[in-house]
Amino acid sequence: MGDNKNFILFAVLSLGILLGYQTLYLGPKDAERQRYEQQQSELQQDTIQPLDVAPAGAAPQGAPIETPNSPAYIDAGRVTIDTPELSGSISLRGARLDDLLLKNHKETSDKGSPDVRLLTQFGEARAYFASFGWTAKGKQEGFVPGAGTAWTSDASVLAPDQPVTLSWTNPENITFRMHISIDDQFMFSVEQLVENNSSEFIEVAPYGNISRNGKPDTQSLYILHEGAIGVFDGELQEIDYGDLEDDGDFQSGAAKAWLGITDKFWMTVLIPDQNAVLSQSQITRRVSNGEVFRVNYVQNWNPVPAGGLHTSTSHLFAGAKIVGTIETYAETLRIDKFDLTIDWGWFWFLTKPIFATVHYLYEATGNFGVAILLMTVILKLFLFPLANKSYVSMAHMKRAQPKIKKLQERYPDDKAKMQQEMMALYKEEKINPMAGCLPLIPQMFIFFSLYKVLYVTIEMRHQPFIGWITDLSVADPLTPVNLFGLLPFDPPSLIAVGVLPILMGISMWLQQKMTPQTSMDPTQQKIMGMLPLIFTFVMAQFSAGLVLYWTWNNVLTIGQQWLIMRRENARNPE
Numbered sequence: 001m002g003d004n005k006n007f008i009l010f011a012v013l014s015l016g017i018l019l020g021y022q023t024l025y026l027g028p029k030d031a032e033r034q035r036y037e038q039q040q041s042e043l044q045q046d047t048i049q050p051l052d053v054a055p056a057g058a059a060p061q062g063a064p065i066e067t068p069n070s071p072a073y074i075d076a077g078r079v080t081i082d083t084p085e086l087s088g089s090i091s092l093r094g095a096r097l098d099d100l101l102l103k104n105h106k107e108t109s110d111k112g113s114p115d116v117r118l119l120t121q122f123g124e125a126r127a128y129f130a131s132f133g134w135t136a137k138g139k140q141e142g143f144v145p146g147a148g149t150a151w152t153s154d155a156s157v158l159a160p161d162q163p164v165t166l167s168w169t170n171p172e173n174i175t176f177r178m179h180i181s182i183d184d185q186f187m188f189s190v191e192q193l194v195e196n197n198s199s200e201f202i203e204v205a206p207y208g209n210i211s212r213n214g215k216p217d218t219q220s221l222y223i224l225h226e227g228a229i230g231v232f233d234g235e236l237q238e239i240d241y242g243d244l245e246d247d248g249d250f251q252s253g254a255a256k257a258w259l260g261i262t263d264k265f266w267m268t269v270l271i272p273d274q275n276a277v278l279s280q281s282q283i284t285r286r287v288s289n290g291e292v293f294r295v296n297y298v299q300n301w302n303p304v305p306a307g308g309l310h311t312s313t314s315h316l317f318a319g320a321k322i323v324g325t326i327e328t329y330a331e332t333l334r335i336d337k338f339d340l341t342i343d344w345g346w347f348w349f350l351t352k353p354i355f356a357t358v359h360y361l362y363e364a365t366g367n368f369g370v371a372i373l374l375m376t377v378i379l380k381l382f383l384f385p386l387a388n389k390s391y392v393s394m395a396h397m398k399r400a401q402p403k404i405k406k407l408q409e410r411y412p413d414d415k416a417k418m419q420q421e422m423m424a425l426y427k428e429e430k431i432n433p434m435a436g437c438l439p440l441i442p443q444m445f446i447f448f449s450l451y452k453v454l455y456v457t458i459e460m461r462h463q464p465f466i467g468w469i470t471d472l473s474v475a476d477p478l479t480p481v482n483l484f485g486l487l488p489f490d491p492p493s494l495i496a497v498g499v500l501p502i503l504m505g506i507s508m509w510l511q512q513k514m515t516p517q518t519s520m521d522p523t524q525q526k527i528m529g530m531l532p533l534i535f536t537f538v539m540a541q542f543s544a545g546l547v548l549y550w551t552w553n554n555v556l557t558i559g560q561q562w563l564i565m566r567r568e569n570a571r572n573p574e
Helices: 003-024 037-044 241-247 323-332 348-365 368-382 384-399 401-410 415-428 440-456 499-514 522-539 544-567
Strands: 078-082 086-091 096-106 115-119 128-136 164-169 174-182 187-196 202-213 227-232 235-240 250-252 257-262 266-271 278-287 291-299 302-304 309-320
Touching: 078 096, 096 309, 115 128, 115 266, 115 309, 128 187, 128 266, 128 309, 187 202, 202 257, 202 266, 202 309, 227 241, 227 250, 227 278, 227 291, 235 241, 235 250, 241 278, 241 291, 257 278, 257 291, 266 291, 302 309, 309 323, 348 368, 348 440, 368 384, 368 544, 384 401, 384 544, 401 415, 440 544, 499 522, 499 544, 522 544
Parallel strands: none
Antiparallel strands: 078 086, 086 096, 096 115, 096 128, 128 202, 164 174, 174 187, 187 309, 202 291, 202 302, 227 235, 227 257, 250 278, 257 266, 266 309, 278 291
């Protein structure tokens, strides 16, 4: 097969798979299944429900569920959160972290765009919050703090190096405290203390909970996981919202775990005390006037004798999925496989080093677009031996085109003889028909890996390149369809072809012209001739960073082909 066909096959397969990602898996499910309607009654409970009372010495069964109730809606004051990265507050009613904004991340790249809101107050339609608490063995409602408990605080502001302590004492004179601190990034530390000032022996089990009302708007792409995530005794679990709808709740009896809810760029993750033994972890979906998704864990029973004290320290990550920050937390807090909260995919052995190189080049140049251009040059140098062999064979093929044409004219009806003579000619002219395939395989993996990096990492979100390209993570916005913005309308995305995709199409057309043409019927020639135009429209929907890579790669390839063909004295046949 000729090099032109090899390239076309590579390009069609690559774009076909990528388009499949965005079409076959795009959008929410068509019909809302109601498999768990019978569980509506769980949402009508008044307080956090204690775990089922287990026989003496047994571990807690099930997980605590926090649900709305009348007292929980009454304002009891708030503790302000103020850090270099976060702003918001903690509700003293229920000790809920239910108000959190990301100071350094905006909803859009437009000037004046509001901060990204991660957590939303309890009681609102799209409530999204985290909480910590206890359950007590054999005790009635009101013995441990719940959703309606009004806590007291020793400070009004939570900031780095400025922790707060929330306190509540039950009628039996048992005091529950939460000592909450935060670093200058996104990690909350929650030390839960039970001080037993009564005369009786008690057993308590600390828990953590994240609750999210309503299914968020997601990309619903196979290339990216959004939904529940966790590592349970070393095993990664990624559970989409649709999985909970189709397959039901997830439960794990793993002794060690962390779990949470991840979006494309943000996440909230519970990290239990790494020295404690968990009784159970749950990821659930409930339906009652809307969906509620929860992730929670509960520790094993812990004895607290009269006059005794029990402490347990857990963490909550709530913020942006910045690669360096995630990796630092994984190392310093020894969180098993915490780096997998960033969806590096099957080709992690390519996506991770590609990201690391691009990020290093960004830090050196200050521009992610320039970093992508330099990364493309590095990849070209890395693949040079394979590409050089391919282009030399291509040059020989081009030089031999007149001879090939004569063979086709000499044996128009004897395919076997023509093939025999063609192979002899290939040997004489040092042409390897398969050489054109050699650089295509690694290029395909690199293309997918770079696509993954550009799509899932927050570092390139809202990053400009030059001029009109103010965000490399989205499609090129400048299009001739509306005269580059002079006409006051936004064309449909299907025809809104940007400048970069147009340049990519031109470069693809030039590359096609430099590639030796094999014999084909007129229909095949027309289809191949139209591919640059088709790809221009297809690539217009992809991120500007990816199109920039493809275009610059084409330009470098054209230059490399031209030099090799000139060196090999291969000119266009007459």
